[in-house]
Amino acid sequence: MFLNPLLKTAIPVTAPCIAPDCFSGKSVKEIKALTVYYGNKEKHLQDLFDIKDDGQDVITLGSVPTVKYIGKGMTAGSIVVKGDAGMHLGAEMKGGRITVEGSVSDWAGAEMKGGEIFIAGNAGHCLGGAYRGSKSGMNKGLIVVKGNAGTEVGGLMKKGIIVVEGTLGDAAGCNMKGGTLICYGRPGDRLGAFMQRGSIVLYESPYLLPTFTYNAVYNPTWLRVFLRELAKTPYKIPITQGHIEGAYRRYNGDISELGKGEILVFQG
């Protein structure tokens, strides 16, 4: 199914119906009649998109930077965005795969519980994070960002993996309770603020909070297995043999909280 956007303004469109679960079993006519919101006006999907059945199971969209909640709560199937995507992409998704060829806005993969999101461009704030007042953010699943990511990436993260190949904004992994956050670029300040558990793996030197304490230089066994498995994914994550076998400096924190989180900084 190919959805070419007809949107001319910056008015946000709320379209959680753009998900394989929702399209599944429906005719093109039924899909065209699905309800979306253009600002506060209720519309049909066909009012905002030129919809063509290309015979594929994959949902393909043009550039949709103002469309929110694409793939929300999806459990299976695949979405490809041929450009930028709006807020809450793949929020609360449980399975399937979303590929974005451009950049995404804030809260991509927020509170996701499974599945994979691949972003070729940059990601906004609160990637894989928690909504305000929630107890936990991302809980299982994989997010790979080829570009940079905004602030509070992986906030309140419980399980799952986030890989950012560019830079990270401030307060990445804040309140983290589990899961793994890997960054190949320069991480922002206040990394792992209030971190309780979980792992942050870095390949550039960070500015660390004074509430993280140095432990040792070693090669974590779990990381060797972890990186080998991650290298098998189709996302061309730049994992080298050196990364797998090299030494890492380990810091634990945030000691103003539980202090069982770890930051591993690649030493070579």
Next chain:
Amino acid sequence: MIHENVVCPFCGCLCDDIVVTTEDNQITDVKNACAISKSKFLNHHVNMLESALVDGKEVSMDEAVDRATEILSSADNPLIYGLSSTECEAQRHAIHLAELLGATIDQTASVCHGPTILGTQDAGCVKCTLGEVKNRADLIIYWGCNPAEAHIRHFRRYSVFPEGLFRKGRNEREVVVVDVRATASARIATTFVKTEPGTDFENISLMRAYLKGKRDSLPDELRDLVEKMKTCTFGIIFFGLGLTMSKGKHLNVDAALRLVRDLNEFTKFSITPMRGHYNVTGAGSTMAWVTGYPFSVNFALGYPLSNPGEFSAVDVLARKECDAALIIASDPAANFPAEAWKHLADIPTIVMDPKVSLTTRIAKVSIPVATAGIEAEGTAYRMDGIPLRLKKIVQTSRPSDAAVLTKMIEKVRA
């Protein structure tokens, strides 16, 4: 005529002991008030918006309200913003209007103490009233705020100087000011702790680690401060925009709230934000009890959704997501970032304000209203969450905010 126990509609202190004298419906004298309050009462008639305007032309009030309602009803994504300098009944009507329109509604906390609300949602908040502070506190900490210039009577009425039940005066209280520079407030402090800009989060985190016994050493000033906090009988932290609007924003507040929570393992300790506009606390309370959320609420889907960053006024304007705006008792054109207020100038903006402001100058429709607390009565919430009744001390032909909003609601429903 002498009006006693008038509540001042200026800052979050909501001083309720003001004595106002009026002659021929004019305020002629104000007693007990600070310089700012006195000026607000005595000059409330200066620079008034004289009549309703549409496209800069004088029109009747009904025509202006009709035009405003037309603009808002036909908008795909209207924004309602302001609220903190009006009373709670008007705020309630504004929320009702937002629900009918499917609008985004936000209050000024999103550009001042919004991070305090986010921090409270994360960490919870140990609160007390200003009366408890006056009667019991023996350690008063002002962190990142300057009440000597912003909340002028705070020292005298609630914290440092008043005679309380168990604390009889200044000598029985220790006052600490933590700030990046020695402000006017630092002059009355027993101890002034100077911090580097943007290091509050690190300092508070270190203090918490030390308090929990997970760190042995601390810079001397911070160690002394922690020891004072641990050993006091009743401590209070008042914090301002130095915490909420510096690097880290809600994480700074989150850390401060957690510090106070940790301190309650040792002694009684509370924390209160120094709210700016006199009813910004009321705006949060009203929005919370009507919609379930204190700020940045959107009704586009027919039910309330809140997400600061997504539905906060500055972000909505900067991303050019709204196509009409209603500004109530606020002047965003004077204090929003350029890209935000420029969009406000590009779309049809409606302003309800007693005075001429920068926002009325860029507005399509301007509606003059009565000044709440002087020309209209209503309820306002003090910075510690205590509701007080604002008085009407001057008669006016202008309608109140609540009356104008009620008319708009009737027209939208018709």
